[in-house]
Amino acid sequence: MPIYLAKRFGLAVLVAFCVSILAFALLRLQGNAAGALAGEGASAEDLAIIVETYGLDRPLIVQYASWLGDVLRGDFGTSYFFKSPVSDLIFDKIGNTVILAIMSLTIALAISIPLGVLAAVFSGSWIDRLCSLVSLLGQALPSFFLALCLVMLFAIKWRMLPASGADSWRHFILPAATLGYYITPPFMRLVRAGMIDALSNDYVRTARAKGLPAHRVILKHALRNALVPVVGLVTVQLGLLIGGSVVIESIFALDGLGYLAYQAIGYRDFPVLQAVVLLLSVVYVVLTLLSDIVNAWLDPRLRVS
Amino acid sequence: MEPLLQVRDLKVDFKLRTNTLHAVRGMSFEVREGETLCIVGESGCGKSMTSLALMDLLPRAATRSVGAMRFGEVDLTDRRAVRRVRGNEMAMIFQEPMTALNPAFPIGDQMTEAYIHHTGATGSAARARAVEMLTEVGIASPEKRLGQYPHQLSGGLRQRVMIAMALMTSPKLLIADEPTTALDVTIQAQILRLLRDLQHRLGIAIVFITHDLGLVSRIADRIVVMYAGARVEEGSAAEIFGSPRHPYTQALIDCIPQPGKSERGAPLGTIPGVVPSLVGDVRGCAFRSRCPVAQPVCADAVPLRAEGGHLWACIHGAKKDETERAPA
Structure with a gap:
């Protein structure tokens, strides 16, 4: 190890x-x-x-x-456009983006894992098709459209949640729900495929032969193995999310890294751009390292290689 | 005495698009306490499906119908009752020790979880029991093994772990579905010796499923020979090997090379022809197309003949037919 x-x-x-x-x-x-x-x-x-x-x-x-x-030393130079140190700019914005990314990912996993497990356990039945439909809708709906619908319902009609800004955790709910639902389909497909594969394995038959209750067989023996590839996808998606989602950040006026990078490209603001590229790459490298560690925990066979 | 396991007229079907595949076509057999019953037959004869049907572990596509299926006092057609005895009084081990254990959990966890579920024992009591069982199956330094993962063990060791795991709850019946097929010959012999030894010491009954008749001769008390989803002959080991009555059994025995008896360099025996398709109804004797002594009447229903406990499904084999039985 x-x-x-x-x-x-x-x-x-x-x-x-x-x-x-x-x-x-x-x-x-x-x-x-x-x-x-x-x-x-x-x-x-x-x-x-x-x-x-x-x-x-x-x-x-x-x-x-x-x-x-x-x-x-943390000195990325000075932004040509904003005329302030790049590190300050990024420090201001990255918090919002990271919170949004983590909340979105949590929502995506909270939807996709139960749906994927259900779809796999009842594969081929109407439950499977319903789960696939719910998750596919997330992919088919343009995220800005879903964002506007959510704003209309929750912010304007029912006045339950704020429509824009980043002042409290409540401001993050609508954008995180939009992004989370948007990235659900690949997770759900991966969980479903992984579970179908795991459930057909001999060790699942052994677990059933031991007389374990169905939920133990499914949620312990099968799910643990089905989650290995999901960890990799979490890494990629989290990297993408931290890269910022220009559309969602602008719709909800959530001033994050994505919006900053977008502006930097427009203004040919090279120090900012350099810093963002470097930062995101390092984030990816760190996430990949984390996913290797989590995978080694999930699949003990990886620990020897 | 009441038999421990009683199966009457077990059928397993798979619905195909236009037809039905009858994987098991009316199997009946009994297992007495403490004995080893071997179910022998070629690949695809339905012997594995029979064992899975007992444990209610058939694939989802399969449908099961059964005249009667009892394990002691328990009605095995009642799914809730099966769940109580499965992995408890009735345990099973499988062909592929490489894949039958979950790669993600240590041996100790996998051995103890069902024991804890069935008996309500504490974790430490269960671990003590697991150490005891690993010792029982001849595994050295059992405490160390508990923390290891399946990929750290060899095939033979994994099958020993599987056996130890099956014995955790002191079952009365162990169903072993080709437990030695995936192992090399020396390990095979060790595992067989282990099973026989455990049976003598713990008094468990074993249903041993195999395609290898040579292996059967070393462990069986009684033998059921299966062909095309049905029982064609049943008897004690002495009866089956000493005076086989069904031409299929005879043909299987002829295929076993015997040191000293078989001619050196002679080709190994084979049975001509192929196993009939199990799709749709099979009328008459399923073996007749490959049978050296088939008669026109074999296309009709086959009688089940009996001589004490020795049963066979063939028009031949009664005492007066003795001359007819000689292979043509």
């Missing part, structure tokens, strides 16, 4: 390192970095000042080392 974790951790560090090179190259590979920073219509003097300020005349390896040093 410790060897397995050490290997995974080493790999994660290596990937993070590669990603930092890519994020660094993002600006430099433009060809003329100074030109990209200065924008259109910059004079030769402006360019010279920029080269001077940012040290663009130094060898690339030196520039990378000093940039990486800054990043490791």
Whole structure:
């Protein structure tokens, strides 16, 4: 087990390192970095000042080392557009996005695991088809449409929940429900397929032959094995969710990372963009590491390799 | 004495799109306390379906009908009653020890959970019992094994664990569905010896299901020979091997190579032809298309002949037919 974790951790560090090179190259590979920073219509003097300020005349390896040093100290530079430190910007917004992501994911799992188990246990029957329909609807409905419907019902008609902002946990319910329902279908399909597979396994027959009650057979012996692939999907989806959902964040005026990245692209705000890319990649690497650990716990056979 | 297990006219059907597959076509047999009954037959003859039907473990697509099925005082056609005795007084082990244990849980957890469920024992009492049972089946350092996962054990060890797990609740009947088929020959012999030894010491009855007649001769008290979903012959081991009455049984015995008796280098015996399709109704004797002594009357209903406890379903084999029975 410790060897397995050490290997995974080493790999994660290596990937993070590669990603930092890519994020660094993002600006430099433009060809003329100074030109990209200065924008259109910059004079030769402006360019010279920029080269001077940012040290663009130094060898690339030196520039990378000093940039990486800054990043490791939490200094991502200053945003061209917002004129404030990038780290402050991100720190302000990432909280909202992470809360939204985790709530959405929780909602998605709370819907998809019971539905997937039900559909698998009664596979082929009307219960299976109903469960599939409920989950498929999440995929078929455009998320902005569902968002607007929820706002109309819960915020405008019944006045139960706020329609926009990020001031309290109640503000997160509608956007999280929208996003959660939207990402339910792949989870539900994976749980259903995993359960059907697990239920046809010999160890399930053994569990039944031992005289265990049906719920123990299904929820312990089958579900535990069916959840292994779900962990991987959680990682991917959580990564995507933390990357931000521009549409949902703008509809609910939930000022998060997705919206920030969207603005940064529009304004060619490279320091912000670099920071977001690097941050999301590192989030992915960390999530993958976590999912390896959880999988090793779920499936003991993985611990040896 | 009342038999421990009594099965009369068991049928297992699978509905196909246009027809019905009759996997088991009216099986009847009994198991007495403490004896080993072997059910022998080729792959697909319905022997596994018979064992699963006893435990109410048939696949969902199967339908079961039965004249009577009793385990001691328990009516096995009553699903709720079955759930009480299953894994408790009546345990089962399977062919594939590699897949029959859940890869996600340690051995100890899997051994104790049903024991706790059936007896209400505490966790530590159950673990003590598991250690005792692992010792019983000849596993060294049992405490260490409890914490291990199935993938850390060899095939032979896993089958021993399966047996130990089945014995946790001191069952009166152990159903063993080809428990040695997936193991290599030396392990096979060890497991057989273990089962026989356990039976003598604990007095459990065993229903041993196998396709290997050679193996049967080493453990059976009584034998049921199955063909195409039905019993074709039943008798004590001495009766079946000493004076087989059904041509199919005779043919199976002829297929076993015997050191000293079989000619060196001679081809192994085979039964010509193929097992008939079990789809739709089978009229008359199912074996007649492969039978060396078949008669036109074999296409009609087959009589069940009896000589004491020795039963066979064939027009041949009564004393006066002795000459007719000689293979053509």
